[in-house]
Amino acid sequence: MHPPILLSLLPTLISASCVPLSSGSRGFRLVINVTDPSHDLTPPIHNTYFNLVHIGPAQNRAIAASTPGPTFYQNGTSSSSSISFTTTLTDGGTPPFPEGITYQQEATDEHGAGIYVNAGSGAQNVKMTRLFNPLSYLTILNEVIGSSFVGCNGTIPYYGSERQFQVINWVTTTRNATGTHLVIPEGCVAVNLVPECAVLEALPVDAKSSHEWAQEVRCYEGVRGVKWSGN
Ligand SMILES: *[C@@H]1O[C@H](CO)[C@@H](O)[C@H](O)[C@H]1NC(C)=O
Numbered sequence: 233m234h235p236p237i238l239l240s241l242l243p244t245l246i247s248a249s250c251v252p253l254s255s256g257s258r259g260f261r262l263v264i265n266v267t268d269p270s271h272d273l274t275p276p277i278h279n280t281y282f283n284l285v286h287i288g289p290a291q292n293r294a295i296a297a298s299t300p301g302p303t304f305y306q307n308g309t310s311s312s313s314s315i316s317f318t319t320t321l322t323d324g325g326t327p328p329f330p331e332g333i334t335y336q337q338e339a340t341d342e343h344g345a346g347i348y349v350n351a352g353s354g355a356q357n358v359k360m361t362r363l364f365n366p367l368s369y370l371t372i373l374n375e376v377i378g379s380s381f382v383g384c385n386g387t388i389p390y391y392g393s394e395r396q397f398q399v400i401n402w403v404t405t406t407r408n409a410t411g412t413h414l415v416i417p418e419g420c421v422a423v424n425l426v427p428e429c430a431v432l433e434a435l436p437v438d439a440k441s442s443h444e445w446a447q448e449v450r451c452y453e454g455v456r457g458v459k460w461s462g463n
C-alpha cells in the first residue's frame with residue numbers, strides 16, 4: 233500500500249535507530265514506555281500495557297496494566313493527501329463495531345486530558361509518528377512540539393474516589409509568566425505509547441466495523457525486549 237519511495241527509506245531509518253522496526257503490520261498493541269526511567273511511578277509502569285477499564289456502555293478509560301490491551305489499527309485514506317483524517321480504532325462488542333482513541337479535558341482534572349476509547353471514529357490525528365522520526369510511537373495532533381502522553385496516579389469517577397488507578401492522560405504546553413513550558417503534572421510521568429506488532433484478526437461478516445482502510449504502521453516485535461540505544 234505504501235508508495236515505493238517510502239519503502240526505500242526504511243532501511244536507513246532502521247539502521248539509524250539500531251532498533252528492529254517492522255513496516256508490515258496493520259494491527260498493533262500499545263506498550264507504555266517511560267522515557268525517563270528515573271521518574272517512574274510506584275509501582276513502575278515502564279513496559280506495562282495500554283489497557284482499558286469499562287466506564288459505561290461502549291466507553292472505556294485508558295490505564296496502565298500488566299496484561300495486554302486491545303489490538304488497534306490506524307484508520308484512514310492514503311497519507312499522500314494533506315487533508316487526511318486518521319484515527320486509531322479497535323473493535324468492540326458482538327457483532328464488532330468501531331471504537332476510537334479520543335481525549336477529553338475534564339473540569340476537575342489538573343493532569344491534562346484523559347484518554348478514552350469510546351464507540352465511534354475516535355479523535356482526528358491520533359496516529360503514529362511519521363517516517364522522518366526514527367522512533368515509532370503514538371501522537372496526537374500531528375506531533376505538536378511539547379506535548380506528551382503521561383501516566384498518572386489517579387481515580388476514575390465510575391469506580392469511586394477510593395480506588396487508585398494509573399491512568400493515561402495527554403498534556404500539552406501551558407503558558408506561565410516565563411513563557412511556554414511542557415509541565416509534567418505532580419504524580420505523573422511522561423510516557424510514549426509504543427506499537428507492538430499484532431495480528432489484525434479478520435472480522436465476522438455481520439461486523440459493523442471495517443478493516444478496509446487499516447494502514448500499515450511501523451511497529452516493533454516484542455517491545456518489552458527491545459534494548460533502546462543509550463540505555
Ligand atoms: C523508550 O524509552 C527509552 C528510555 O527508557 C528511550 O531510550 C526510547 O527511545 C523509548 N522508545 C520509544 C519508541 O519511545
Ligand SMILES: *[C@@H]1O[C@H](CO)[C@@H](O)[C@H](O)[C@H]1NC(C)=O
Pocket residue numbers: 307308309319321330352353445
Ligand atoms: C475509516 O476510514 C475511512 C476512509 O477515510 C472512512 O470512510 C471511515 O468512515 C473510517 N471509519 C471510521 C469508523 O471512522
Ligand SMILES: *[C@@H]1O[C@H](CO)[C@@H](O)[C@H](O)[C@H]1NC(C)=O
Pocket residue numbers: 408409410411413415
Ligand atoms: C514556568 O514553568 C517553568 C517550567 O515548569 C518553570 O521553570 C518556571 O519557573 C515557571 N515560571 C513561573 C514564573 O512560574
Ligand SMILES: *[C@@H]1O[C@H](CO)[C@@H](O)[C@H](O)[C@H]1NC(C)=O
Pocket residue numbers: 273274275385396418419420
Ligand atoms: C502514587 O501512588 C502510589 C500508591 O498507589 C504511591 O506509593 C506513590 O507515592 C504515588 N506517587 C505520587 C507521585 O503521588
